[in-house]
Amino acid sequence: MSVFRPLLFKNKVALVTGGATGIGKAITEELLSLGCKVVIASRKEERLKATVQELCPNSNRLRGKVCNIRKEDQINTLISSTLSELGKIDYLVNNGGGQYLSPVADIRLKGWDAVVETNLTGTFLMCKEVYGQWMRENGGVIVNIILDTSRGIPMMAHSAAARAGVDNLTKSLAVEWAANGVRLNTVAPGGFIYSPTAAANYGGRDVFEKARVGIPAKRLGTTQEVASAVCFLLSPGASFISGETLKVDGGANFFPSLDRSR
Ligand SMILES: CCC/C=C/C(=O)SCCNC(=O)CCNC(=O)[C@H](O)C(C)(C)COP(=O)([O-])OP(=O)([O-])OC[C@H]1O[C@@H](n2cnc3c(N)ncnc32)[C@H](O)[C@@H]1OP(=O)([O-])[O-]
Numbered sequence: 001m002s003v004f005r006p007l008l009f010k011n012k013v014a015l016v017t018g019g020a021t022g023i024g025k026a027i028t029e030e031l032l033s034l035g036c037k038v039v040i041a042s043r044k045e046e047r048l049k050a051t052v053q054e055l056c057p058n059s060n061r062l063r064g065k066v067c068n069i070r071k072e073d074q075i076n077t078l079i080s081s082t083l084s085e086l087g088k089i090d091y092l093v094n095n096g097g098g099q100y101l102s103p104v105a106d107i108r109l110k111g112w113d114a115v116v117e118t119n120l121t122g123t124f125l126m127c128k129e130v131y132g133q134w135m136r137e138n139g140g141v142i143v144n145i146i147l148d149t150s151r152g153i154p155m156m157a158h159s160a161a162a163r164a165g166v167d168n169l170t171k172s173l174a175v176e177w178a179a180n181g182v183r184l185n186t187v188a189p190g191g192f193i194y195s196p197t198a199a200a201n202y203g204g205r206d207v208f209e210k211a212r213v214g215i216p217a218k219r220l221g222t223t224q225e226v227a228s229a230v231c232f233l234l235s236p237g238a239s240f241i242s243g244e245t246l247k248v249d250g251g252a253n254f255f256p257s258l259d260r261s262r
C-alpha cells in the first residue's frame with residue numbers, strides 16, 4: 001500500500017525508463033496507484049506489453065514505448081511523442097541500466113563503452129532532451145537511479161565509474177537548472193534488491209543470497225522500498241531537496257566490511 005497522499009500526484013505525467021521490470025516496475029505501480037499517468041520505456045517491446053497488460057489492461061494511463069537510451073534519435077522521439085500524447089512530463093525517472101560482472105583486466109573496450117553509454121551517456125541524453133523539450137520552460141523533477149559507489153564496486157568497476165558520473169552530473173544539473181524549477185536527485189540502492197529480471201542477468205538468485213551477510217538487517221531490500229524513496233523525492237514533500245544522493249541499503253554502507261566474511 002502506498003505511503004503517499006494521492007492528491008500530490010494526481011494527473012501528473014511520469015516517464016520511467018526500464019519501467020517494465022524489477023525496480024522500475026515497482027516505481028510504475030506506485031505512481032499508478034497515486035493517480036499518475038505513466039510512460040515506460042525500454043528496449044524489449046514484449047516486456048513493455050506484458051507490464052501494460054498486467055498493471056493497466058483497461059486504461060491508457062500506462063503506455064509502453066520502445067526506446068534504447070543509447071540512441072539519441074530514439075530518446076528524442078520518446079520525449080516528443082510523450083509530449084504530443086500526454087501534453088507534459090512532470091517527472092522523469094532514469095532507472096533503465098545495468099552491467100555485467102567482470103574483473104577490470106577482462107573488460108574489453110566494447111564492453112566498457114556499452115556500460116558507460118547505457119548508464120552515464122543514456123542518463124545525460126534523457127535529462128538533456130526532457131529539459132530541452134519541456135522542463136526548461138515548465139519545470140519538473142528528475143530522479144536518477146545509480147548504484148552505491150561510495151566504496152567502489154569490484155567486478156562492476158565499469159558501472160561504478162559510470163554511476164559516479166551520473167551522481168556528479170545530477171549535482172551539476174541541480175544547480176544549472178534550479179532557476180528553471182527543475183529538481184534532480186539520485187537514489188542509490190546499495191544492498192541487493194532482488195527481482196527475477198535482475199537475477200537473470202547474473203545467472204540466478206545466488207549472487208543476491210550471498211550478499212545477505214553484508215546487510216545489517218540480514219535481508220535483501222525490495223523493489224517497493226526503492227520505489228518509496230523515488231516517490232518521496234518526486235513529491236512536493238521533497239520540494240527543497242536537490243542534488244542529493246539517497247542510499248537505500250538497510251545501512252549496509254556503515255556495516256564493517258570484516259563482518260561480510262561471516
Ligand atoms: C550484482 C547485484 C547488484 C545488481 C545490480 C544491478 O544493476 S541489477 C540490473 C541488472 N540488469 C541489467 O544489467 C540489464 C541491462 N544490462 C545489459 O543490457 C548489459 O549488461 C549491457 C549494459 C552490457 C549491454 O549489453 P548489450 O549486449 O546490449 O551491449 P553491446 O552489444 O553493445 O556490447 C556488448 C559488449 O559488452 C560486453 N559484454 C556484455 N555482456 C557481457 C558479459 N556477460 N560478459 C562479458 N562481457 C560482456 C562484451 O564486450 C560485448 O561485446 P562482444 O564482446 O560480445 O562483441
Ligand SMILES: NC(=O)C1=CN([C@@H]2O[C@H](COP(=O)(O)OP(=O)(O)OC[C@H]3O[C@@H](n4cnc5c(N)ncnc54)[C@H](OP(=O)(O)O)[C@@H]3O)[C@@H](O)[C@H]2O)C=CC1
Nearest residue numbers: 018021022023042043044068069096097189192193197198
Ligand atoms: N537490483 C539491484 O540490486 C540494483 C539495481 N540497481 C539499478 O537499478 C536499475 C533497475 O535495475 P533492476 O530493476 O534491478 O534490474 P532489471 O534488469 O529488471 O532492470 C533493468 C531495466 O533497464 C532496462 N534497460 C537496460 N538497458 C537499457 C537501454 N539501453 N535502454 C532502455 N532501457 C534499458 C531494461 O529493459 P530492456 O532490457 O527491455 O531494455 C530493464 O527494464 C538499474 O539501473 C540497476 O543497475 C542499482 C543497485 C542495485
